[in-house]
Amino acid sequence: xxxxxxxxxxxxxxxxxxxxxxxxxxxxxxxxxxxxxxxxxxxxxxxxxxxxxxxxxxxxxxxxxxxxxxxxxxxxxxxxxxxxxxxxxxxxxxxxxxxxxxxxxxxxxxxxxxxxxxxxxxxxxxxxxxxxxxxxxxxxxxxxxxxxxxxxxxxxxxxxxxxxxxxxxxxxxxxxxxxxxxxxxxxxxxxxxxxxxxxxxxxxxxxxxxxxxxxxxxxxxxxxxxxxxxxxxxxxxxxxxxxxxxxxxxxxxxxxxxxxxx
Numbered sequence: 318x319x320x321x322x323x324x325x326x327x328x329x330x331x332x333x334x335x336x337x338x339x340x341x342x343x344x345x346x347x348x349x350x351x352x353x354x355x356x357x358x359x360x361x362x363x364x365x366x367x368x369x370x371x372x373x374x375x376x377x378x379x380x381x382x383x384x385x386x387x388x389x390x391x392x393x394x395x396x397x398x399x400x401x402x403x404x405x406x407x408x409x410x411x412x413x414x415x416x417x418x419x420x421x422x423x424x425x426x427x428x429x430x431x432x433x434x435x436x437x438x439x440x441x442x443x444x445x446x447x448x449x450x451x452x453x454x455x456x457x458x459x460x461x462x463x464x465x466x467x468x469x470x471x472x473x474x475x476x477x478x479x480x481x482x483x484x485x486x487x488x489x490x491x492x493x494x495x496x497x498x499x500x501x502x503x504x505x506x507x508x509x510x511x512x513x514x515x516x517x518x519x520x521x522x523x524x525x526x527x528x529x530x531x532x533x534x535x536x537x538x539x540x541x542x543x544x545x546x547x548x549x550x551x552x553x554x555x556x557x558x559x560x561x562x563x564x565x566x567x568x569x570x571x572x573x574x575x576x577x578x579x
Contacts, residue, residue: 318342321380322424325435328374331443331575332568333436336370336451337388337428337521338363340380347385347421350411358384359550361404363453368557369540370451372565375439377432384408386421388428389452389519395425429524436525440532447489447571448535449564450521454514456541461548472510473502474563477517477537480526486534492574493536493567500563502543503555507563515539534575538564 319342341355341362367378379388384403387395396418397403413421439446454475456466465471474497478490490511497509517537525535544556 318380323377323379323381323428323431325431326374326376327435329442330374330572331439331446332373332571333375333377333439333446333448334370334373334451334564335377335379335448335521336363336366337377337379338383338452339365339367339378341382342380343382343385344421346417347413350409350413351384352407352410353384356550357406358382360455360547361406363451364550365545365552365557366451366453366540369538369561369564370449371561372568373449375435377435379428381424386424388425389450389521391520392422392425395520396421432521432524433528436529436533440529445532445575446529446534447575448522448525448533450517450519450535450537451540452515452519452537453540453542453544455547456543457547468508470514471541472513473508473541473543474510474560475514475539475541476509476511477515477519477522477539478511479516479518479537480523481517481534481536482526482530485531489534489571489574490536492570496567496570497563500559500566502559502563514541 341359362383370376384397394402397408398412400407436446456471457463476494494509497507500507519537522535522537525533540560544560545552
């Protein structure tokens with residue numbers, strides 16, 4: 318498992334789920350030169366996002382840490398070499414040389430070659446598809462004991478639509494948002510909003526909309542870390558189950574809306 322890059326599960330469905338920041342693995346040579354440890358890396362990774370795609374027939378789970386290569390950044394910025402690329406963190410004690418960086422970036426090339434082939438196959442079978450690009454985000458950045466980000470600026474689920482033709486995909490997007498807003502979370506309904514904490518400007522959704530502009534709807538789904546302690550990494554099993562159930566409930570809605578898209 319230490320050398321695993323990603324896992325792919327294929328099913329007979331036009332729905333795909335990805336968890337490209339789920340991973341925590343690092344090449345040993347890179348880890349030795351890092352100035353940050355596993356706990357700091359984990360805080361900026363998206364652990365447990367693989368759980369949220371568990372009911373989607375087509376799934377991709379990436380096992381490498383985004384601190385090795387960030388598949389949601391363009392190739393030229395996919396390795397964090399400067400603090401401004403990594404939330405102000407000084408990632409490296411010994412910055413990798415150009416050869417090492419290029420070696421890692423081949424993973425970026427290979428991932429997008431794999432994804433394009435997979436989506437081309439699904440497009441050929443189903444005509445259109447929806448890709449749910451699952452991520453998570455911190456809301457207690459000022460410290461473990463500090464106040465959370467106010468709810469008005471940090472919805473439970475932030476839907477990012479920056480790179481899509483929002484008007485064209487409105488039947489899919491509006492149905493998805495309406496469904497998620499009806500889903501229960503312990504003690505309340507989910508707060509689901511669009512382009513509040515993030516706008517969905519990542520590389521993967523951009524790639525899908527560039528290559529499949531009328532057949533691929535890629536939705537960036539950012540879960541606030543209400544399902545774990547972002548400082549200790551401890552999961553909340555009840556919250557994870559509720560969020561997975563919310564996504565599961567949306568799948569038939571997405572398929573129906575996709576079929577209705579002219």
